[in-house]
Amino acid sequence: MKLFLVRGTAKGTLVPRSALCEPRAPHFLHEPPARVEFLNGTGAVVPCVVHGSPPPRVTWTTRAGQPLHEVPGLRHMRPDGSLVLPPFRAEDFKEDVHSAVYRCLGTNSLGTIGSHDVRVRAGERLGTLSV
Template identity: 45%
Template sequence: MQNGKDADFSDGLSESFVAVKKKIGATTSGQGPRFVREPPSRLRFHNSTGGSVECSARGHPTPELRWLALDDTGVVPGTPALDLSGLRRVRADGSLEFLPFHADEYRQDVHSATYRCLASNRIGVIGSRDVHVRAGECSFFG
């Protein structure tokens, strides 16, 4: 530093390097997401009962929760697991719910799939373990 100003950069450093260094050194107030309830690694349920998987997280600001449906390789990012009328929905508490269904409504991409919960805020993003979901047929569904 010379007279309270940045050095003359005659040593080959550029002004942009110093700006990047200052930005990296800056801190962001808040707390990144952390799971309060991380989903289990698998969910098994009958078509007559349905099932659900809980996911909740804390942080500041409050994390946003979303679910991804992963492909067979488990590669992220997956496809957002959106509500599917009569089959699957994301509840207000962040749980992923699989509704009871008739055997002829079975969908492999919904009922025999792998999901992951993501919690994110402006500080960061965390992903849960993979949840392997499998629905089985129960013969006495009304």
């Protein structure tokens, strides 16, 4: 006996249940950009969208492969996998947070996918951003 589920389409297309739950290694739907430059007054959100089955766990690491940890008020990860660098005062600049290289990883039971290096750089005004 085959099980079918109705997908949310206008015509109610039938899709085999096995096709909906088929195991799949992590893959990027939206890989983060290679370079993110932003002003300290605006902050930045660096997206990383990874899909797979079972759903992958998205984490961020340093260039050296060390897991990222939240730095209260300066860096955190959202449940959707995005890395958030909120606006900050110039005197709160931390080189290892605001001028650093990160990588996004997506992991499930079938494997791990890693992004290219993501270079982030914050400046006080446009003229202070390195090119």
